[in-house]
Amino acid sequence: MVTLRHELSVRTRMTLLAGAVMAALCLVVCVFILVGAHERAMDDRTDTILQAELHVARHISRNQLPSLLPDHGIAALQVVNAHGELVAANLRMLSEPRMASFAPPDDNLIKDRVICTVPSFANACMIVVAIRVAGAGGDWIVYGADLVVPWYIDRSVVIALLVGSALLISATAIGAYRTVSKTLDPVDDIVAELAEITSTDLGRRVPVPDHHDEIRKLAETANLTLERLEAAVEQQRRFASDASHDLRSPITAIRTQLEAAMLHPDEADWTAMAQALLASLDRLEAIVVDLLVLARLDAGAQCDGDRVDLRELVMTELERRAPKARVVTDLGPEAIVDGDRLQLGRLLTNLLDNAARHADSTVAISVRRKGEEAVLEVNDDGPGISPDQREFVFQRFTRLDAARSKDMGGTGLGLAIAREIAERHGGLLTIEDSEKGARFVLKIPVAPADPAR
Incomplete structure (x- = not known):
């Protein structure tokens, strides 16, 4: 059954x-x-x-x-x-x-x-x-x-009732079939269209019925899903293309240096070449690590429910870092947020690395609480970023001018990772106006008060 x-x-x-x-x-x-x-x-x-x-x-x-x-x-x-x-x-x-x-x-x-x-x-x-x-x-x-009159009264009455019932049942069945078929025809069109869509033609959309009913909502939802899928696939394609290019660059540099040294082994400065190779490998390792971080974020890695004090996080990070520029701090009262300590630490590291690469001499860090938000600012005194490119720098493998090119040590993924982590914690990472340099501002909702504290 x-x-x-x-x-x-x-x-x-x-x-x-x-x-x-x-x-x-x-x-x-x-x-x-x-x-x-x-x-x-x-x-x-x-x-x-x-x-x-x-x-x-x-x-x-x-x-x-x-x-x-x-x-x-x-x-x-x-x-x-x-x-x-x-x-x-x-x-x-x-x-x-x-x-x-x-x-x-x-x-x-x-x-x-x-x-x-x-x-x-x-x-x-x-x-x-x-x-x-x-x-x-x-x-x-x-x-x-x-x-006595029989229960069926007369055969003609029974025949009339049977014939009338058969006609009514047949008419109802036929009407129901035609009505349901007419109702489900748009569904058949949607199914047929979805069955023909492949990863190579995600630009296609299912037909939307004229009537404003549940099936129209289904078609519109399917089209929205296809749009998101198309955007995600296109993003993955661009990401794969950019990643392959950025991975190929250090590999090609290593191969070129080794081949040149092999041609003239007696004339090669192996110590200098080893240092150059280590630099290329460091860059390659940084790219791979960033790619793994983005892969975990894209896969929806769960955030640990830690209570993180941004002020303490900044102090801990500054203590373990080798200074590349003078750091000025302005750390207010505690600003505790709920989130993953490792991910928030990675966000802060990426912002500090970016600021240190582009600062002329000084990096300023401040932490404060503003209403129901914890605000973290990282400001360098470098060349800055023009307003029309402030959103562009958060895209993956972004290249700007020579002053902020990836040849200076970046992978082009740090800021993208930082924004992803901020959004996963319900926050927002933006670039705001400053007197000099680039001013990155992170805003995250503060954690509710802990009764035990």
Whole structure:
């Protein structure tokens, strides 16, 4: 049953459901119709018997009762006088015993019963109606009987109900199938389009229906997903292209230096070449490390829930760093944030490395709390960054002018990593105006107060 349900399409399931509901509704309606019509038919049959008995009653009241009674349209008629003697009957009941022994009560002139033992009607149930009539010597009783109406009333009624139900069920099933098919046609178009989209043609979009309904929302959501996927794939392609180029540069430099030395081994300055090779390897290692960090960030690496004091983080980092430029600090009260200590340390390291590379002589660091945000600023006194390029520097493998080129030791990934870490911590890393140099400003929501502290 489960397998069959999974194999049936939505159209088929909805059609079967609509047909089943209509079939159940038709069954209930048919039962009500048959019950009501049967009661009405029984009442009509009883009225017919009573009309026939009233004709006989007139003969009794006039003292003109013949021994052989006409049928008057019913199956059986009998008359019993005041002494309980059978004095008249229709032709079929003329030689038969009394068909019933019950009599109407004193407070009622009419009584009816269903009896299945009426003489001359074996294996048949009859509606027997008895009426009390005043006659010679006392009350006479006239019995009239006719066959009980069957539950289906008549075959024509059953056939009409079956045909009508079949037409209604068929019309409902066809209408449901066409309605569901029309509703799901846009879904088929969306599925067909999605099935044809590959990584080489992510610019394609699924068709959007005209009607503002759930399927339109599905199509719009699918298109938004495709747009994000296209942007992510394009970013990955650019990233792979830039990464391959930046990895190739130090490798090519190493190969060139080694090949030149191998051509003239006696003339080569192996010590100087080794130092140059170590510099290239350091650059290669830095690029690989940054690539691994970005890969972990892109994969959605979870942040540890540490409580980090930015002021303490700055002091710890400055203590372990070899000074490349004069550092001026302005550390206010504690500014505690929730986040990953290692990632925030990497963010600070990247900002300090960038500032040290481009500073003329001094790097200024400040930490303060501003409202519900902790603010960290790193400002160098170098050439600065023009306003139109302040967002561009946060892109991966960014190159600006010679003063900030990657040949000065950067990988082109440090600032991109720093912004990624800031955003993962619910913060924002931007470049703001300064009197001289580049001023990087990090804003992160402060951690809620710890009751234990």
